[in-house]
């Protein structure tokens with residue numbers, strides 16, 4: 263997962279910059295000095311936010327000490343160590359515990375929480391007056407293959423993702439929540455919500471090709487035992503390191519995904 267999160271930040275850099283630009287537009291003249299990145303992972307959002315808000319410091323919050331350690335090492339490597347603090351906390355068990363911030367950001371993390379409503383209540387009091395909460399969730403998970411990959415397996419990626427979606431729903435029951443209603447019920451007013459489309463076409467960069475491999479390998483690990491034998495064999499052929507059908511010799515890979523984003527403020 264670590265490499266996938268890092269590649270997500272690298273390959274989708276332009277997308278992240280569009281999202282943070284949209285958020286900056288909503289903040290207007292409000293100075294952004296303190297930001298909370300909730301479920302920060304390896305810092306995909308943290309680094310995009312630091313790029314956008316040049317005077318800001320980010321507190322990256324996550325339950326995983328390992329991911330936060332990687333985030334800190336990367337911040338130091340980039341000369342940004344003095345603008346990043348981390349807080350290791352399991353938000354299913356403990357309060358956020360961060361000082362009030364100008365902006366809170368949660369990307370692909372709210373659906374991981376056992377009780378998002380409790381964390382939203384916490385967040386509501388973790389923003390300064392005029393502060394905003396920005397939330398991003400996957401509308402569709404990344405896709406890389408054309409509909410017909412030409413190996414006698416049309417629709418392979420749709421079938422893989424249908425199984426993965428069911429598994430995600432079983433592990434994370436809130437993944438398909440009506441987040442607009444959840445925000446409203448949690449005491450937030452949604453200023454705007456919109457879908458950001460991601461579309462990169464062939465030929466992909468080396469990093470984007472690697473992102474395709476890492477994401478499809480992770481799918482293979484997670485759902486391999488639920489795949490019909492012929493689909494499993496096709497996926498293995500695509501993921502082979504040196505076989506004739508490996509991903510890297512394809513010229514028709516793309517990156518396609520949609521992410522839904524909300525900008526909300528505590529309701530007065």
Ligand SMILES: C[S@@+](CC[C@H](N)C(=O)[O-])C[C@H]1O[C@@H](n2cnc3c(N)ncnc32)[C@H](O)[C@@H]1O
Nearest residue numbers: 301302303306324325326352353354369371374
């Ligand atoms: C899919 S990752 C998203 C990471 C990052 N926001 C990004 O966009 O790349 C979800 C993150 O939520 C964190 N997380 C999951 N459950 C959590 C909890 N109960 N408390 C704090 N963090 C949690 C995970 O450790 C992981 O880093």
